[in-house]
Amino acid sequence: MERRRKLTIITESAIEGLLTDQLERLGAKGYTIVEARGKGARGVRTGDWDQNMNVQIDIICDESTAHRIVTYCSEHYYKNYAMILYLSDVDVIRPEKF
16 A cells, blocks of 8 residues: 545536646546535535536645646636545555556
């Protein structure tokens, strides 16, 4: 096992395509996306219609890749979109995949 970082991004589904296009350019080898609902500073996201839906994107990567993605997101999306990011440490079984 080896230690990696898990970066979780929760954001508006409207920018999913724009964001995922950038993830590989920033060094991510892959990601997982699931629909997300909830309430936060920008209101309730119920997912009743496409523009009112959030997605959760999980990326397992090394520290430098996580830092690049966090920097990119904060510079390009924080001001105009609902978005939160958080990091956690994970132990991976097949580190070559990440």
